[in-house]
Amino acid sequence: MRVLLLGGLGVIGRATTEELLAATDHDLVVADTTASAPTPPHVPYESVDVTDAGLLTSLFERTGPDVVVNLAALVSFPTIREHPVRAADINLTGSLRVLEAADAVGARRVVFGSSKAVYGHIEGSRAHPEYRPVVESDVLAPRNPYDAFKVAAEVTGEAFAAEHMLDFIALRFGTIYGPGKNSRHGYSALFSRFVEAAVSGGPEHVERGGDQGDDLTYVRDCARAVVAAIEAAPGTAGAFNVATGRMVRVRDFVRAVRAAVPGADISIGDGLNYADETVSYRSVLSVDKAREVLGWAPAYDLATGVADYVAFERSRVSSAR
Amino acid sequence: MRVLLLGGLGVIGRATTEELLAATDHDLVVADTTASAPTPPHVPYESVDVTDAGLLTSLFERTGPDVVVNLAALVSFPTIREHPVRAADINLTGSLRVLEAADAVGARRVVFGSSKAVYGHIEGSRAHPEYRPVVESDVLAPRNPYDAFKVAAEVTGEAFAAEHMLDFIALRFGTIYGPGKNSRHGYSALFSRFVEAAVSGGPEHVERGGDQGDDLTYVRDCARAVVAAIEAAPGTAGAFNVATGRMVRVRDFVRAVRAAVPGADISIGDGLNYADETVSYRSVLSVDKAREVLGWAPAYDLATGVADYVAFERSRVSSAR
Numbered sequence: 001m002r003v004l005l006l007g008g009l010g011v012i013g014r015a016t017t018e019e020l021l022a023a024t025d026h027d028l029v030v031a032d033t034t035a036s037a038p039t040p041p042h043v044p045y046e047s048v049d050v051t052d053a054g055l056l057t058s059l060f061e062r063t064g065p066d067v068v069v070n071l072a073a074l075v076s077f078p079t080i081r082e083h084p085v086r087a088a089d090i091n092l093t094g095s096l097r098v099l100e101a102a103d104a105v106g107a108r109r110v111v112f113g114s115s116k117a118v119y120g121h122i123e124g125s126r127a128h129p130e131y132r133p134v135v136e137s138d139v140l141a142p143r144n145p146y147d148a149f150k151v152a153a154e155v156t157g158e159a160f161a162a163e164h165m166l167d168f169i170a171l172r173f174g175t176i177y178g179p180g181k182n183s184r185h186g187y188s189a190l191f192s193r194f195v196e197a198a199v200s201g202g203p204e205h206v207e208r209g210g211d212q213g214d215d216l217t218y219v220r221d222c223a224r225a226v227v228a229a230i231e232a233a234p235g236t237a238g239a240f241n242v243a244t245g246r247m248v249r250v251r252d253f254v255r256a257v258r259a260a261v262p263g264a265d266i267s268i269g270d271g272l273n274y275a276d277e278t279v280s281y282r283s284v285l286s287v288d289k290a291r292e293v294l295g296w297a298p299a300y301d302l303a304t305g306v307a308d309y310v311a312f313e314r315s316r317v318s319s320a321r
Numbered sequence: 322m323r324v325l326l327l328g329g330l331g332v333i334g335r336a337t338t339e340e341l342l343a344a345t346d347h348d349l350v351v352a353d354t355t356a357s358a359p360t361p362p363h364v365p366y367e368s369v370d371v372t373d374a375g376l377l378t379s380l381f382e383r384t385g386p387d388v389v390v391n392l393a394a395l396v397s398f399p400t401i402r403e404h405p406v407r408a409a410d411i412n413l414t415g416s417l418r419v420l421e422a423a424d425a426v427g428a429r430r431v432v433f434g435s436s437k438a439v440y441g442h443i444e445g446s447r448a449h450p451e452y453r454p455v456v457e458s459d460v461l462a463p464r465n466p467y468d469a470f471k472v473a474a475e476v477t478g479e480a481f482a483a484e485h486m487l488d489f490i491a492l493r494f495g496t497i498y499g500p501g502k503n504s505r506h507g508y509s510a511l512f513s514r515f516v517e518a519a520v521s522g523g524p525e526h527v528e529r530g531g532d533q534g535d536d537l538t539y540v541r542d543c544a545r546a547v548v549a550a551i552e553a554a555p556g557t558a559g560a561f562n563v564a565t566g567r568m569v570r571v572r573d574f575v576r577a578v579r580a581a582v583p584g585a586d587i588s589i590g591d592g593l594n595y596a597d598e599t600v601s602y603r604s605v606l607s608v609d610k611a612r613e614v615l616g617w618a619p620a621y622d623l624a625t626g627v628a629d630y631v632a633f634e635r636s637r638v639s640s641a642r
Contacts, residue, residue, distance in 0.1 A: 053406070081484060084417040084477045085374070092473065093414055096405040139462045145480050148473035152413065156405045156466040163402060 007071030050094030174243030178219030198264035209274025218305030328392030371415030495564030499540030519585035530595025539626030
């Protein structure tokens with residue numbers, strides 16, 4: 001199949017490119033906003049911006065995708081708050097432009113990168129200490145602009161696809177860790193900070209949060225879910241949690257990094273809510289639906305995910321020297 | 322105060338213009354998308370489109386508003402489903418452009434026309450037969466694109482205003498009836514159809530729905546709420562239901578029209594859900610918060626609202642002859 005991957009230079013985009021090249025024989029075109037990019041050999045790269053309908057249309061006409069994967073998004077919370085027009089234009093209207101352009105060239109599927117953020121504030125039995133798994137049919141109650149754009153993109157995408165010959169699949173990614181995560185990703189960069197400190201030998205001590213439970217998803221599992229969504233049977237549509245379905249504590253993550261890098265000078269204190277969030281997104285996501293419908297299941301647990309990430313980080317640091 | 326009214330030619334916009342002229346001495350500028358409009362004498366009219374940031378900026382710089390009332394919206398559900406990019410660009414990003422432009426010229430308040438639609442599907446004790454009043458702190462759970470854009474505009478507007486010297490007030494209007502409502506407003510045009518049929522002498526018989534309860538708000542009460550929001554004390558912000566706080570049945574509305582137009586050939590059958598909606602928005606909205614904080618309360622009950630609407634419709638029909 002011809003697969004067009006938008007936002008292909010982001011965290012999940014890069015992992016998806018690797019996964020597609022390693023495990024499939026689809027014709028892949030990677031697109032993102034920079035003028036050029038060092039994509040792997042034989043993978044064409046296109047510069048595009050989802051805020052520009054003309055550019056999008058021309059790209060879609062040139063590449064004629066069967067499946068479009070849309071991972072293009074503005075993820076910096078401060079930028080979203082300070083520039084709401086631009087944020088809405090990328091994260092919501094951009095997603096809708098992609099749908100209209102996909103429909104116009106006869107693509108049969110759009111896979112949209114959504115987020116656990118659609119569930120909004122996690123409280124009651126879904127929160128600490130119970131962590132009852134969040135299921136896809138739970139109410140979508142956005143509390144922040146980022147959440148609200150994701151919800152609007154899902155709801156509107158579904159309504160549009162229902163009236164067109166288009167499968168719309170939304171993947172609601174949990175808390176992601178892995179290569180490429182950095183400070184622009186806000187709170188979830190915590191996990192990268194521990195890995196980077198461990199590998200570089202620097203200290204990283206966080207005062208509070210070790211008891212906080214979360215559903216930590218390795219980015220390569222996200223990429224595998226994107227591939228499963230690309231390849232799912234015709235007519236497959238809807239929203240799917242992509243996580244592990246298991247609660248781990250932040251302390252467990254720090255322990256796993258120390259196991260992979262003995263002697264690492266990293267630690268986290270007791271307590272919850274390491275990031276002083278007023279809206280909590282810390283929860284466990286049921287992955288039963290993705291397992292049943294997409295035939296996908298997470299392949300990495302905390303030990304193997306962290307070990308893979310540490311290996312990547314070691315090779316990145318040594319090649320930078 | 323200098324008041325800039327965007328979407329001033331819509332249903333609530335026209336009523337707001339009348340209310341502002343009759344009851345206040347603010348300097349009013351009316352803006353909407355048509356090139357020109359027969360606004361009342363001495364009320365300047367400006368053509369603008371909230372999808373055009375340049376036009377907006379220039380309008381805001383020319384008029385220097387203290388308060389901006391943003392009632393600009395695409396309300397046709399079929400158009401929203403079929404043209405989601407355009408719908409998002411008007412209903413969400415347009416609202417955010419207004420906020421950024423208002424902030425840039427030092428306006429102190431934006432009053433945003435929101436909707437009961439933010440509450441999404443009404444079920445459980447808030448639905449038939451209990452109709453427990455919906456309060457502003459209830460969960461916002463959008464189910465359709467229109468809902469989702471309103472929620473995103475509220476959530477994002479609040480986040481933006483919190484970081485700027487700007488009061489953001491969202492008025493969540495209930496089911497509105499009154500002059501100007503017509504078929505482009507979807508389901509809620511039912512009430513106009515009864516009034517128009519009664520005045521013109523034509524028949525209007527609806528098979529089902531007389532038992533359906535709703536909170537029917539006369540458009541002049543919406544306009545009075547906008548004025549209250551314009552004039553509320555500095556620092557007033559947040560979301561407010563604008564409705565009556567009382568349940569009436571559609572049958573009661575039909576009776577009120579017959580009382581105002583004896584012999585009217587109109588009727589509605591028993592049962593619920595006259596419009597076959599799969600998502601129900603029929604509920605009662607508590608107006609306690611608007612009463613306490615804005616000092617506003619509905620002035621029209623069903624009898625006086627319908628009588629006023631019938632009088633308007635009679636004068637419209639006779640002047641058209």
